[in-house]
Every structure is written in C-alpha cells, then in structure tokens.
Amino acid sequence: MTVRTRFAPSPTGFLHIGGARTALFSWAYAKKHHGQFILRIEDTDVERSTPEAVQAILDGMHWLGLDYDEGPYYQMQRMDIYKKVIQSMLDHGTAYYCYCSKEELEALRESQMQQGLKPRYDGKWRPEAGKTLPAIPQDIPPVVRFKNPQTGVVAWGDLVKGRIEIANAELDDLIIARADGTPTYNFCVVVDDWEMGITQVIRGDDHVNNTPRQINMLQALGATVPQYAHLSMILGDDGQKLSKRHGAVSVMQYHEDGYIPEAVLNYLARLGWSHGDAEIFTMQQFCEWFDLDHITPSAAQFNTEKLNWLNAHYIKEANIDVLADDIASRLKKLDVVAQAQPKLQDVLALYRERANNLNQLARDVAYFYTLPQVSAEDVAKHITPEIMPAVQSLSQNLAQINWSAEAIHEAINAVVTQYQLKFPKVAMPLRVMLTGIAQSPSIDQVMALLGQKEALSRIQNYIR
RNA sequence: GUCCCCAUCGUCUAGAGGCCUAGGACACCUCCCUUUCACGGAGGCGACCGGGGUUCGAAUCCCCGUGGGGACGCCA
Numbered sequence: 001m002t003v004r005t006r007f008a009p010s011p012t013g014f015l016h017i018g019g020a021r022t023a024l025f026s027w028a029y030a031k032k033h034h035g036q037f038i039l040r041i042e043d044t045d046v047e048r049s050t051p052e053a054v055q056a057i058l059d060g061m062h063w064l065g066l067d068y069d070e071g072p073y074y075q076m077q078r079m080d081i082y083k084k085v086i087q088s089m090l091d092h093g094t095a096y097y098c099y100c101s102k103e104e105l106e107a108l109r110e111s112q113m114q115q116g117l118k119p120r121y122d123g124k125w126r127p128e129a130g131k132t133l134p135a136i137p138q139d140i141p142p143v144v145r146f147k148n149p150q151t152g153v154v155a156w157g158d159l160v161k162g163r164i165e166i167a168n169a170e171l172d173d174l175i176i177a178r179a180d181g182t183p184t185y186n187f188c189v190v191v192d193d194w195e196m197g198i199t200q201v202i203r204g205d206d207h208v209n210n211t212p213r214q215i216n217m218l219q220a221l222g223a224t225v226p227q228y229a230h231l232s233m234i235l236g237d238d239g240q241k242l243s244k245r246h247g248a249v250s251v252m253q254y255h256e257d258g259y260i261p262e263a264v265l266n267y268l269a270r271l272g273w274s275h276g277d278a279e280i281f282t283m284q285q286f287c288e289w290f291d292l293d294h295i296t297p298s299a300a301q302f303n304t305e306k307l308n309w310l311n312a313h314y315i316k317e318a319n320i321d322v323l324a325d326d327i328a329s330r331l332k333k334l335d336v337v338a339q340a341q342p343k344l345q346d347v348l349a350l351y352r353e354r355a356n357n358l359n360q361l362a363r364d365v366a367y368f369y370t371l372p373q374v375s376a377e378d379v380a381k382h383i384t385p386e387i388m389p390a391v392q393s394l395s396q397n398l399a400q401i402n403w404s405a406e407a408i409h410e411a412i413n414a415v416v417t418q419y420q421l422k423f424p425k426v427a428m429p430l431r432v433m434l435t436g437i438a439q440s441p442s443i444d445q446v447m448a449l450l451g452q453k454e455a456l457s458r459i460q461n462y463i464r
Numbered sequence: 465g466u467c468c469c470c471a472u473c474g475u476c477u478a479g480a481g482g483c484c485u486a487g488g489a490c491a492c493c494u495c496c497c498u499u500u501c502a503c504g505g506a507g508g509c510g511a512c513c514g515g516g517g518u519u520c521g522a523a524u525c526c527c528c529g530u531g532g533g534g535a536c537g538c539c540a
Contacts, residue, residue, distance in 0.1 A: 010540045045539055102538070109537090118466040118536060143538055161469065170467055170536095178538040185540045208468065209535040232470075233533080239475090241533080267476095270489085274477055277488045296477075298470050299533065306476065306490040312503085354502040382500095412499090427499045439501035 003035025004199050007061075007068070008189070010042040011053035014250035015060030017302065018204060018234045018242065021268045025231060025295075026202040027066045028269075031287040038196060039071035044188055046076075060251040064261050065283070073196075075188050082183040085191050085221070086144055086176060094220040095176060097142035098125040099134075120172035121145070144177035146187070146217055154212035159200070159229035159292040166212040174213055190214050194223040202292075205230040229292050234271060235301040242302075258330075258359035260318060263311040271300045280313055312356035320345045323352065330362035336370050342449040350441050350449065368450060371458075372436025382428040382438060383462055390419040390426055395459050398452070405448040412444065434458050 007023040009015065015023075030037035039061070043049040058072070075082075089095035098121075100108075109119040125133060126147060148171050155165040176187035183191075189210075193201060208230050218225050236242045254264050265283060273296070275281075275289045315323070324344045331338050338344045347365045355361035366372075394415045401407040412430075416423055427443045434455060440446050447455045 008540095012540075042540060048539075105538085113465070116465040120466095120536080164468075166468070172536095175538050180538085182538090184538070189540090205469070206534060207540095210540095212468095230469085235533095237475090270476065272476085274488095276478070279476095279489050296470095300477090301475060303475050303490065309490055316503085353504090356502095409499095423499050431500070437501090441502085442499065444499085 001199060003030055003033035004038060004197050005030045005035065005202055006038040006040050006071075006193070006196065006198050007066075008040040008042050008192075008203070009057050010045060010048075011050060011057060012045065012048040013053055014056040014252065016242070016250060017268070019057075020060060020064060020066075020251045020264075021234065021271060022202065022204055022231055023061060023066050024064070024265065024268055025229075025273070025290070026200075027068075028283075028287050028290040029200060029202060029292065030069070032290050035199070036069040037067075038073070038198070039068040040073045040075070040192060040196070041071075042075050042185065042188065044075050044182060044185060046182075049076075056250065056252070063252060063255055064265055070196075073192070075192070078188075078192070079182070081195065082177075082188060082191055083181070086183065086187075089146070089176075089220065090144065092220075093127070093147070095144050095146050096125060096127050096173075098145045098173075098175070099137050099140045099142045100124060101140055118170070121174075123173060126173055141179040143175045143179050145173040146176050146213075146220070148173050148213065148216050154215050156211065156215060156225070156228055158208075159202075159227055160232075160295045161205075161208075161230055161297045164208065164211070168212075168216070171213055171216070176217075186210055186213055187217065190217045190221070190223075193226055194218060194221060198226050200227045200229060200292075202229045202231065205232050229295070231295065232272060232297055232299045235299055237302050237304055239301050258357040258361075259307065259311050260314045260326075260358060262314040262317075263307060266310050266314070267307045271302070272296045280310065308356045311358075315352050315355050315358065315361065318352075320348060323348055326358060327362050327365065330359055331366060331369070334362060334366055336362075336366045339369050341451065342368055347449055350445055354441070367435050372434070374432060374436045378432045378436075378438050382432045384429075387421075387425060387429050388463070390415045390421060391429060391459065392463050393418070394426065395456060395463060398459075399456060403448065403452040405442070405444045408447050409444040429462075430459070433462050 005026040007019075007026050009019055009023075027037045029035075041054055041057070043054070054072075061068075086095065090097075100121075105121070108122060112119045125145070127133060149168045151168055153165050153167050154171075155163060158164050174186055175184055177183050192198075193214075211228055211230075215225050234242065251264065255261070262283075266280060266286075269281075269283075269286050269290075270279065273290070274294055278285075278289070281289070324338075327348060328338045328344060344365070347368050348361070351361060351365050355364065394411060397411045397414065398408065401411055412423070412426055415421075416426055428438055430443050430447070431438055431440050434440075434443070434446060434450060450458075
C-alpha cells in the first residue's frame with residue numbers, strides 16, 4: 001500500500017513552530033516512502049476560521065518548501081460527504097439523535113465535576129434494547145451522537161509512544177453533528193482520513209485523547225484504521241508551554257527575524273528526532289533517513305542559540321546570488337540601496353563567514369552603500385591625535401597606489417614601519433573611519449571593496 | 465478530580481541488559497590562529513529524578529513514588 005500522510009491545520013491562526021514540525025515530519029515520511037503528502041484545511045469552526053489564516057499557513061509552508069501532492073482540501077467544501085455518512089450511521093444505528101439542551105449538558109458536567117468524576121454524557125438519549133427513551137421535546141433541535149462501545153478497550157500501537165490502551169468506559173458518546181447539522185471535528189477527521197486513504201496519521205500529541213474515539217468510529221464505519229504517530233509538543237526557550245501570549249510565533253516571523261529556511265528546517269528536524277550524531281544535513285538526506293522510530297516521546301525545549309548556529313552554517317553555504325537577493329531586500333528596509341559597486345555578492349563573500357543572522361548581515365554591510373554612523377566613543381578611543389600624522393601620510397600614499405587589497409596592505413605596512421607602530425594602531429582608526437565601528441574583516445579587503453575614491457573620501461573627513 | 469502521556473549534561477539528543485570510567489551537538493570556559501571582532505582548530509566543564517525489585521550484570525526490563533505535561537466542549 002502506498003503511504004499517504006496529511007497535515008491538517010485549522011485556520012484559526014498562523015503556522016507556528018509546532019505545526020511546522022508536524023508538517024515537516026508528515027512530509028518527510030511521505031517522501032521517504034515515495035508516497036503522497038496531503039494538505040487539508042480543517043475549517044469547520046466557522047466562528048474562528050479566517051481566509052487570512054489559510055493564507056498564512058500556505059505562506060509558511062511555501063517558505064519552508066513543504067510542498068504537497070494533494071490539496072489543499074477544505075472541509076467546508078466536503079459537507080455533502082459528511083452528511084451522507086452521518087445519515088448512514090443513523091440508519092445503521094451507530095449514531096443517534098440527542099435532544100439535550102446545552103444548559104442541561106452544562107448542569108450535568110458541573111455536578112459530575114463536583115463529585116470528582118470525569119465529565120461525561122450520561123447516555124440519556126442513547127437507544128438500548130428494552131430501554132424507553134424520553135418523550136421528544138418539540139422546541140429542541142437535536143444533535144447527533146456517536147454510539148461508542150461501552151465495554152472493552154481501544155488500543156493502538158502508537159508509532160512514537162508505543163502501545164496505548166484506553167477503556168471504552170472512559171469514553172462517552174461524542175457529538176458528531178451539531179444542532180444546525182454541521183459535523184464536528186472528530187467526525188470530519190475520521191471521514192477524511194478514511195476517504196482520503198490516509199495510512200499514517202502524524203500529529204501533535206494533544207490528539208492522543210481523540211484517537212480512541214476516532215478508532216471506534218472508524219471501526220463502526222468498517223474503515224481501515226490508519227497507524228498513528230503522536231509527536232510531543234515543543235516548549236519555548238524558557239521551558240514554558242508556547243501560547244499566543246507566550247512565545248508562539250509564526251514561522252514567517254523567523255523569516256522576518258533573519259533566519260534562512262534551511263536553518264529552520266534543519267533545526268526543526270533535529271527537535272525530537274535524531275539520526276546518530278548527524279546534526280547538519282540537507283532535506284534530501286533527512287527524507288532518506290527519516291523514520292518514526294527515532295522520534296523522542298518526550299517534549300522538547302526550543303533553543304534559539306542552536307538555531308543561530310545552524311543559521312550561521314546555512315548563511316555560509318547559501319548560493320551567493322540567492323543570498324544577495326535576500327540581503328538586498330533587507331537593506332531596502334533599512335533605506336539602503338545596494339549599488340552596482342561594490343558588487344553585493346563580493347561584499348557578502350567577505351562578510352557571510354562571520355554572520356549568524358540575515359538582518360545582522362544586512363546591517364553589517366550597509367556601510368558599503370551609505371555613510372556609516374560613527375559612535376563618539378569609538379572616535380575618542382581609536383582616532384587619537386597621536387595617530388593622525390600616520391593616517392595623513394597613509395592617505396597620501398593610498399592616493400598613489402593601484403587599488404588592491406595587497407597594495408593597500410603594503411601601504412599600511414609602510415606607515416606602520418615608518419612611524420614604528422603596531423599594525424592595529426593604524427587599522428583600528430581606519431575601521432572606525434570607514435565602517436563606523438571597530439570590528440570588521442581585514443581592513444585592506446574592506447578598503448579594496450569600498451573603492452579608492454570612497455575610502456579616501458571617508459578618511460579625509462577626519463583629516464583637518 | 466478522572467484518564468492518558470513523559471522523565472540521560474543548562475538545552476537538543478545517542479543509548480534497544482554487558483561495547484557506558486554514558487557518546488555527539490548547541491551554549492559556556494581555556495588555549496591556538498590573528499590586523500580588531502568573528503570564523504576556524506585543539507582541549508575542558510557538565511547528565512542516567514528517587515526507591516525497590518528481576519539479573520552474574522540495568523541508563524536500558526518490572527513495580528511504587530516524585531516531578532512535569534496533555535485531555536476531559538454543539539473548539540480544532
């Protein structure tokens with residue numbers, strides 16, 4: 001049987017880091033087994049679903065390069081299928097109408113909680129041999145409930161957590177269609193996973209508790225039960241649960257914050273999954289290596305520092321033209337236009353070795369295209385009156401030479417010797433004059449890229 | 465409250481009874497490289513939640529604690 005996995009987000013917000021990892025693992029599993037990966041939008045909560053959220057999810061997946069073979073399917077467009085199944089379950093007696101009002105259910109829940117019991121539907125309208133059902137109230141539109149088995153256990157071999165077993169007595173008859181006739185989540189999932197021929201359901205472990213209900217429905221429908229793999233959650237950098245209020249951000253925020261998608265992908269792949277000592281790998285390798293039995297069942301804490309380390313790696317590895325495009329657009333946000341000279345690719349070749357963030361990289365190279373902001377502190381510390389004669393003399397020499405890093409280096413060495421100084425004594429003030437700060441790559445290389453005219457002009461500003 | 469899940473360095477993890485005086489990676493520290501800051505290189509620090517079993521032998525298996533998390537909606 002060919003493998004078919006799916007990612008089934010509900011469009012009530014952006015694609016966050018946990019969702020992205022779930023999608024990544026489902027995607028990789030399908031790729032590994034030459035199967036299909038399906039995207040399904042679970043938008044049956046009309047109140048909270050928005051088209052913007054759908055777009056945000058699509059954008060996030062696109063940025064990460066998680067392409068799908070089928071979909072996106074929208075559950076709201078599949079109502080006919082669900083209604084047909086509900087009718088057939090009603091016909092077969094595996095589902096029934098319940099006329100309890102919301103208030104009645106609420107009261108039931110409360111009293112059970114007070115008695116220290118697990119809140120559950122009491123089966124008031126559940127048809128049973130020899131049982132007389134109450135009189136049907138006229139003013140209450142009924143919901144449809146699934147007739148869950150009351151004895152025995154539901155068990156499955158979870159691909160991540162191992163065997164999980166839950167007594168049917170713990171479960172109640174869940175609502176599969178609301179009073180207005182629309183189907184509910186657990187039911188739609190069952191129908192879709194069945195109808196779409198999903199073979200492995202890979203999802204967050206907050207769904208473990210839904211699984212036994214879904215299996216029971218699948219069995220009532222006579223459907224093949226897929227395999228389940230429940231991924232543990234991702235905690236924030238501080239070990240706390242991610243929530244809207246606390247640290248949960250869109251994957252697109254990582255783009256915004258200067259991360260390269262390869263780094264995010266590699267990082268996410270290693271969160272909860274491992275392949276021996278492998279830390280850095282391509283998505284192609286990941287798809288070859290990926291399997292469900294090397295996933296940790298315990299929750300993982302997000303670590304930005306390790307992401308930064310991977311980001312540095314992928315910035316070094318990136319295609320220089322792609323990198324230049326990205327940095328050019330980030331420069332634009334800083335109101336800096338990357339001119340033709342010096343070529344941004346050349347500048348980045350010099351700078352990317354030291355960067356671990358794209359925004360930082362953009363800020364670092366901005367001075368090639370705009371006058372740097374110099375701090376008074378750096379000026380006071382490095383551009384001292386004592387050094388000015390040497391700088392002045394160097395400036396005159398530089399005007400004479402053939403502009404190249406080697407020649408610049410020689411020129412600096414010459415004044416260093418002439419004035420009996422150490423190299424940094426001259427290099428540091430140059431850095432500040434040219435780049436605005438006291439840290440930069442080799443000053444001769446920086447100057448070579450900046451160009452003779454521009455370099456000399458910036459030095460002149462300090463000579464009076 | 466009830467049910468379910470989880471538990472190795474600060475963090476991500478390797479580990480499927482002897483290969484473990486517990487390995488790798490990030491972070492941290494030291495040194496080297498050096499034209500500053502980085503990069504890079506070499507070292508270092510640092511963990512099996514506790515208690516009982518089982519076994520010749522347990523990080524690995526079992527039980528009990530403890531701690532953490534999740535689920536209990538006409539939300540998904």
